[in-house]
Amino acid sequence: MEQRLTDDEQQVLKTGAFGAVFLVSNAEPGVFAMIRESFAASGAFADASGLVKEALTGGPLPRLPRDSALEVESVVLPALGRAVEILRAKSPADVSTYRELVLTAAEQVARAHRGVTPAEADAVDRIRTALAEPA
Template identity: 70%
Template sequence: MIMAQPLTDEEKLTLKTGAFGAVFLVANADPGILALFRESFAAAGAFADARGVVREALTGGPLPRLPRDSALEVESVALPALRRAVEILAAKAPEQVPVFRSVVLAAADRAARAHDGVSPAESEVIDRVRGALGTNATGR
């Protein structure tokens, strides 16, 4: 299906901010330098597996600027960006909404599993990401 309107650079950055922010939140839920590296690398694979406009948004263009002072500040940027990303895709490329949700949740899950399995703190963050994406526990 061809989109009626292409995503703007700002809209692509919103998708990327939400997705990268979600991974950052998961990676920092159970901190450690080596773990952070492994988790980020694992999540990158999920982004590369995306297709369509979601892949274009997540793998091209500049990196998002996320706050660095606290996880709470990152969450205050990332979760609204996820909600806005779903709205953008619903309006411009509705068939890409499930793709975006799936890719973000896969990246979050890969990040959590990359170092000693999913911790309770990581699971809690993934639940908040799932809520921001508008999905239930099964991802729908």
């Protein structure tokens, strides 16, 4: 049974999803790459549906740190894990949708400019781990 998300819970889902894209995009920075990567991510997010779409399209954009990659990671990776927990509790059917959407967006961003670099692949792997079921 699906339950409505609070504004804070929606923000957690957004922080995880948009932050994952930001992590991959910043793994290999560059202005032209960033433009292509933004289009790739928006295409993946456009495929969202249900509660996940509602969370990603409503309200303000998340505020992510910009000082260092480690600081961004320290916010984004826990948000991804928390997003999975929130969905598991409120809308279990949307857990796999969220995971697939975030991973698809991250992978599309990695491929968007001259193929996947080792740094981008590493960022996608960290995102995949953060989205995984706890052991």
